[in-house]
Amino acid sequence: MDDLELVRDLYGRPRPGPDAQARVWRRVVARRRRRRLSWLAVVPAVAAALALVFTVHQPQELSGRSILLSAATTAASGTGGTYWHVKKLHDGGRVTELWVTRQGRAWTAEQGRITRVTGRSPFSMAGRDLTVQQIQGLPAEPVALRERVAAMLPAGSEGLLADALAGLLWTKPSAPAVRAAAYRALADLPEVRYLGARTDARGRAGEAFSFGLLSGGRRTLIIDPVTSQVLSSMDSGGRSEIVLGAGWTDRGPDLP
Known part of the structure; x- marks a missing residue:
């Protein structure tokens, strides 16, 4: 056959x-x-x-672009919740968690200790703080999102567009439609390279993509296009983050 x-x-x-x-x-x-x-x-x-x-079309275009578009379709069907929650394993050792409400209240946890976040926003883009309201107000159409994010980047950091869009997939409290638009915008960026099927440090299967950083290195994300979840992030310098969980939930931190 x-x-x-x-x-x-x-x-x-x-x-x-x-x-x-x-x-x-x-x-x-x-x-x-x-x-x-x-x-x-x-x-x-x-x-x-x-x-x-x-x-x-060219086979290379079909492979990487189609996977990102598949992930976008799944991301758009996501649901909301009271808290944005991210749990990460850093460099194979330290585990951190973050909870953020839609009103901007935030808590972090490390080694079981929960701390209220005060002062600066827990979110940033190219070194510039972002509020939850700014993130929630981002457009849900890929071209408009790309233009808005590019306009938010400081002068001289245009090369961070792919990294800034990728951050909307898992490190920031993006609405499902915005996550979908970020995947579609990344699919059309020529600097995003598809590296093929990979497994992360925990043995989870996914698809790997990389893009350049201002430092001259590259960042590689492994995503699961079926769930639209980012599984891991690794920089060419060796810094890694394994995503143990990321998304909206109604379960907040266990405050005393």
Whole structure:
């Protein structure tokens, strides 16, 4: 059975539509995890499936861009909550947590000790503080979001656009529609490189993307396009953060 017949057998004949490309990628990613297919086996099958729906594109464009668009579709269907909560493992040792309400009240936790955040905002972009209200007010359309974020960056930091957009995926309390727009904006940035399937330090499977930093190094994110969650972040200098949880929740910190 050739690749085209395999895809038709697995998924049926794809139906054209605005989300068809994302649907195909989500199915391929799920099947790859179940069957542990190698990347070399998946690429021709994916290309054949997408060829039934879209006009011919370059395979490299289809791979990375389609995965980000698939993640965007999932992110848009997310739900809200009372608290934005992020739990991270830093450099393989230190665990931190952050809770933030929509009104801007925030708490951090490290080694079990919960502390109220006062003074500066717990969020920033290229060294500039951001309030929860500013983050919540970001546009939910990718072109408008890219332009707004670019305008918020300090002069001389234009190279941080990809990093700033990526921060809206997991480090900041973005609305689901804004997270989806950030994924779509990243999909159209030529400086974002797709590195292929990877596993993070905890053995979780995902897809890796990298982009440049002002320091001259690069940052690599591993994402799960099926859940739209960022699994880990690693800089070329060795700094790493494993995401143990990120999203809106109704469960706040256990305050005394």
